[in-house]
Amino acid sequence: MNASTPMSEAILQVDHLSMKFGGLVAIGDLSFAARRGEITALIGPNGAGKTTVFNCITGFYKPSEGMITLNRNDGTSYLLERLPNHEIPARAKVARTFQNIRLFSGMTLLENLLVAQHNKLMKASGYTILGLFGFSGYRKASAESVELAKHWLEKADLVDRADDPAGDLPYGAQRRLEIARAMCTGPELLCLDEPAAGLNPKESAALNELLIDIKKTSGTSILLIEHDMSVVMQISDHVVVLEYGRKISDGSPQSVRTDPRVIAAYLGVDDEEVEAVLTEVGDEDVIEQLDTGPDAAHGPGTSSSYLAGPVTDTVGHSSGERVTVARGASKAGQVDARSLAAANKATSLAAEKSAPAAKAKPAPKAASKATTGTAAKSTAPAKPAAKAPVAKAPAATAGGISNRLAAPRGGKADNLTRIKGIGTVNEKKLNDHGIFHFDQIGAWKKADVEAAEAYLAFDGRIAREEWVKQAKLLGQGKDTEFSRRVDAGKVATSHTSGKTANAASGKTAAAKPVAGKRGGGK
Numbered sequence: 001m002n003a004s005t006p007m008s009e010a011i012l013q014v015d016h017l018s019m020k021f022g023g024l025v026a027i028g029d030l031s032f033a034a035r036r037g038e039i040t041a042l043i044g045p046n047g048a049g050k051t052t053v054f055n056c057i058t059g060f061y062k063p064s065e066g067m068i069t070l071n072r073n074d075g076t077s078y079l080l081e082r083l084p085n086h087e088i089p090a091r092a093k094v095a096r097t098f099q100n101i102r103l104f105s106g107m108t109l110l111e112n113l114l115v116a117q118h119n120k121l122m123k124a125s126g127y128t129i130l131g132l133f134g135f136s137g138y139r140k141a142s143a144e145s146v147e148l149a150k151h152w153l154e155k156a157d158l159v160d161r162a163d164d165p166a167g168d169l170p171y172g173a174q175r176r177l178e179i180a181r182a183m184c185t186g187p188e189l190l191c192l193d194e195p196a197a198g199l200n201p202k203e204s205a206a207l208n209e210l211l212i213d214i215k216k217t218s219g220t221s222i223l224l225i226e227h228d229m230s231v232v233m234q235i236s237d238h239v240v241v242l243e244y245g246r247k248i249s250d251g252s253p254q255s256v257r258t259d260p261r262v263i264a265a266y267l268g269v270d271d272e273e274v275e276a277v278l279t280e281v282g283d284e285d286v287i288e289q290l291d292t293g294p295d296a297a298h299g300p301g302t303s304s305s306y307l308a309g310p311v312t313d314t315v316g317h318s319s320g321e322r323v324t325v326a327r328g329a330s331k332a333g334q335v336d337a338r339s340l341a342a343a344n345k346a347t348s349l350a351a352e353k354s355a356p357a358a359k360a361k362p363a364p365k366a367a368s369k370a371t372t373g374t375a376a377k378s379t380a381p382a383k384p385a386a387k388a389p390v391a392k393a394p395a396a397t398a399g400g401i402s403n404r405l406a407a408p409r410g411g412k413a414d415n416l417t418r419i420k421g422i423g424t425v426n427e428k429k430l431n432d433h434g435i436f437h438f439d440q441i442g443a444w445k446k447a448d449v450e451a452a453e454a455y456l457a458f459d460g461r462i463a464r465e466e467w468v469k470q471a472k473l474l475g476q477g478k479d480t481e482f483s484r485r486v487d488a489g490k491v492a493t494s495h496t497s498g499k500t501a502n503a504a505s506g507k508t509a510a511a512k513p514v515a516g517k518r519g520g521g522k
């Protein structure tokens with residue numbers, strides 16, 4: 001049990017949860033708490049394990065290991081992993097919605113909300129026909145159900161459409177109806193799986209309003225999976241971040257959004273996404289930090305994620321089995337590794353100087369302050385001290401790329417952001433080091449890839465994202481699915497975004513086929 005959150009405060013306590021599918025560890029030793037009366041967001045890149053956590057909480061999956069405790073408002077507690085899944089809503093008072101909308105589209109809105117109260121009505125009927133028609137208890141329960149349905153239709157701003165078929169509603173309204181339906185079951189914990197997916201900004205704002213209203217007026221706590229950062233940042237009290245099924249950060253929205261592990265892992269899925277999200281949250285400091293590498297003061301020790309243990313390239317289980325993910329796949333792990341390298345370097349520099357060295361810090365706080373219990377501290381880094389040693393080191397090795405050019409051929413560089421994985425920041429870095437054309441990247445050998453990765457501080461990423469393969473195709477004048485999106489102006493942070501003309505895309509129609517053999521990409 002997580003000692004930092006007293007039982008009474010936590011409506012949900014997840015302890016050492018693991019879920020394996022064959023050899024795949026979807027969740028590895030995950031612990032976190034959702035506090036009563038709060039909105040807790042569970043975020044992370046695709047495949048991080050968020051929905052699997054929901055499926056364990058709501059009984060769809062029985063976890064391989066771990067404990068999930070639901071502490072009801074009346075003081076009773078349930079171990080959800082032990083309850084049959086149909087008892088979880090009724091006894092533990094947990095309701096959920098799904099990524100895909102699951103309404104009865106032919107039924108009216110009101111009917112959808114009444115169906116949700118079916119159990120209560122059947123109980124009031126005494127499970128007999130006679131009961132349905134004769135018992136005053138049933139009539140009372142039935143009237144109450146209609147009242148409750150109306151109440152939630154009003155809250156969801158849908159009461160005017162109570163008699164319309166649910167399938168006729170616009171998408172955003174259907175999402176709110178699902179939430180209203182879940183609320184009609186009287187949950188104490190409401191689990192929402194990507195409620196903002198596919199919503200336009202107006203619908204998203206209406207959703208935010210509904211969720212804040214639920215939090216303030218109903219006594220229901222909310223656990224939310226969400227990719228829409230504007231929703232997460234605006235309404236969450238607490239954010240838990242997963243990467244490869246491991247917790248990498250846990251704290252306030254503010255602390256999590258400035259945690260380099262999160263930036264690297266979640267926001268940093270692709271450069272273009274990093275920039276888009278950081279621009280969205282308007283944090284120029286963080287953008288700058290991303291360009292120069294992580295800040296040692298933001299290391300894992302200053303985040304409560306450290307409580308979960310470091311993210312490694314393997315996930316261990318009590319059976320002794322360890323499942324390996326691709327080396328360097330954990331971007332949060334890369335941040336840790338770089339922080340550690342920076343710490344070591346700082347330590348050895350300090351030792352070399354051997355002077356009293358008032359300025360040489362022995363090691364970043366990360367190494368010693370492991371259990372702060374809150375990531376909020378990481379929002380006030382000692383920037384100047386932290387940045388210097390961290391990111392600059394790899395830059396020197398960019399010279400190892402064999403086919404650099406002094407200038408783009410014909411004075412015009414290709415649009416390298418048409419390669420998935422290269423955003424404008426990295427395109428500039430590549431240009432700065434003499435890489436301007438697809439065929440240059442397409443001809444990279446293993447050593448070139450390694451040199452480029454060292455320079456860009458991308459451990460294994462170039463191979464994983466198959467830059468060489470993509471570059472070869474693009475160099476031959478062919479398209480990739482991603483380059484088509486760039487050309488259509490659909491990739492927010494490509495410098496062609498918003499333009500639709502191929503002319504703006506830097507396509508090299510006349511590019512010669514690449515002569516070299518396959519490069520370093522695996």
Ligand SMILES: Nc1ncnc2c1ncn2[C@@H]1O[C@H](COP(=O)(O)OP(=O)(O)OP(=O)(O)O)[C@@H](O)[C@H]1O
Pocket residue numbers: 021024025026044045046047048049050051052053
């Ligand atoms: N029933 C299953 N059988 C096998 N593998 C599964 C199953 N459910 C999930 N997984 C795997 O577990 C990992 C975590 O998946 P999960 O759906 O929980 O991630 P997620 O964070 O919710 O992703 P997304 O944001 O894309 O919905 C993935 O690698 C997924 O392929």
